[in-house]
Amino acid sequence: MERAVKGDWSLDESVERLKRLHYVLKRLYETLTARITGEPIYELKTAFSYHAYLCAEQVTLIRKRVSEMREPPLGLDKIPHAGLARLMDEVTAAPTTESLLMGVYELALPAVLRACKRLKEEAHPLADAPTVRIAKLMEFELAEAAQFGEAAIQQLVDSEIRETAALWLGILRQCLQAAGELDGTQATSGTQATSGTQATSGTQATSDDVPEPMHSREPYCFVKEPRRDERFQDSYNAGVNPEAFLYDERFLPRDKTLMMYYKRIREIDVPEMMASILVELGPQEPWEFHQEMMRQLWDEARHAMMGEVGFAAQGLDWRKIPINFTWSRNLNLQLDARERHGVLFFIEQGLMPRTGKRFEFEVGMQSGDPLSGLFQDFDWADEVLHAQIGRRWYVPRFSSLNEALSYGDECWSRVLSHWRAYREQGLTEHRNWWPELYQQACANWQVAPDPAALAYNKTYEDSRADLQKL
Secondary structure, three states: OOOOOOOOOOHHHHHHHHHHHHHHHHHHHHHHHHHHOOOOOHHHHHHHHHHHHHHHHHHHHHHHHHHOOOOOOOOOOEEOOHHHHHHHHHHHOOOOHHHHHHHHHHHHHHHHHHHHHHHHHHOOOOOOHHHHHHHHHHHHHHHHHHHHHHHHHHHHOOHHHHHHHHHHHHHHHHHHHHOOOOOOOOOOOOOOOOOOEEOOOOOOOOOOOOOOOOHHHOOOOOOOOOOOOOOOOOOOOOOOOHHHHHOOOOOOHHHHHHHHHHHHHHOOHHHHHHHHHHHHHHHHOOHHHHHHHHHHHHHHHHHHHHHHHHHHHOOOOHHHOOOOOHHHHHHHHHOOHHHHHHHHHHHHHHOOOHHHHHHHHHHHHHOOOHHHHHHHHHHHHHHHHHHHHHHHHOHHHOOOHHHHHHHHHHHHHOOOOOHHHHHHOOOOOOOOOHHHHHHHHHHHHOOOOOHHHHOOOOOOOOEOOOOOEO
C-alpha cells in the first residue's frame, strides 16, 4: 500500500524505459547470434545460442507491452540515446572472445539487470502491473546468463587481457554514463536522452558526452566459416554414415542409440548455419521471424547438448569422436541465406513422416536406455515445432508447399560435399571411428559386440544425410 498510494509514475516514463531496454536487448540478441558460428569454444557457442534466445524472448515481451500503451506506431526502431548506440556498436565490434565476454557480461547485461530492478521497484505496482511482471521475468532469466558470463570471464580473462582492454572498457562505461545509465534514470546535466534516430548498427548519432568509437570504427564482419576448439578433432571426417546404420534392420536398438547420440551432438552445426540466416537476412524479415527462428536455433543447440550428455551417461568420451562440421561449412560458404533456409525447411519436413523423428523415438524406447527415449521424445516434439515454423515463414514465399520443398531439395543438391577433395587435400582420412566407439560401449555394457554392427563401414562419400545419392 505504501508504494501504491504514490502517484509518481506515468505511462510515458514506463514506455521510455521499456524502449531503452528493448533497444539494448535486441542489439544483444543480434550480437550474440552473430558470434555463434565463429566462436570456437563449445560451451560459449551453446551459451551464446541460449542467451541470444533469452534476449529475443524479452524483446518480444517488451514489444507486446509497449503496444498495449497507446503506442501505435511503436517507435521501436528508434535509437533512444546516442550513448546506448555507441555502447552496443562497440560491444558488437569486440575484437576477441575475451573482450566480447567483458562487454556483454560485465557492462551491457548488468546494466540491463539494474534497469529491470529499478523498473520493478519504481513502476506503479497496480496501474502498471503488467510492466512490473515482465521486469521481474527479465531480471530472473537474465541473472542466470550474467552469472554464467562472470564464470566464463574468470576462466578466460587474465590480468594481462584485462589491462589491454582497460581503455575500451572505460569507453563502454562512459557510454552508459552519457546515457544516464541504460534506463536514463541516472542522467546528469548534459546527458539528456536523444531519441528519434533510426536504430541501425554503426549509427553516427552523437552527443557531447558520448566517447568516440574505438573498435566500431570498422563494422563487425560476420564469420561464415564455423570454428571449433581443439577438442573437436578431425572435423572434416565424413567416414561414418549414422543414418544408414539407424535404418538398417539388422542392427539392435541398443547399438543404434550410439548413432543417435552422435547425430544429436553433431547438431551443433545447425546453430552455426542458422545464425548465418538470421544475420544475413537481418531487417529483411520482421521481428516475429527472428523470434521463432531463434527458438529453433536454441533447440538445435540443446539437441547437441543432449548428445553430449548421452555419451557421458554411457561412459563415452565424445572428444574421441570426429564431430563433422562440413554440413554447416559447405552450406554457409556455397549458398545464400534464402537457399540455406530452403535446405533447412526441406530437412525438417523430411523428419515428419513415420520414418523420421517418430522412428528415432521408437528406437530410443526400445533400446533399454531411458535417457535415449526421453531425449528423442522431446527432440521429436521440437522438430514438429520447427516444421511449423518453416511453414509460417518459408512456405509463403512460394506458390505451394511442393514448390517450397522442391526448391529446398534443389538447393541441397547443389551443395558440393567435397568428400574426396578433403581427403586429397590431407584434411581428413575419413577414418572409420565407429568400431572403436562401439567396442568401448560394449565393454561398458559387459556384452559381446555384434559382428555385423562392428563391421559397419558405410560413409558419406556418395550420399546425403537423407540417404539420397549425390
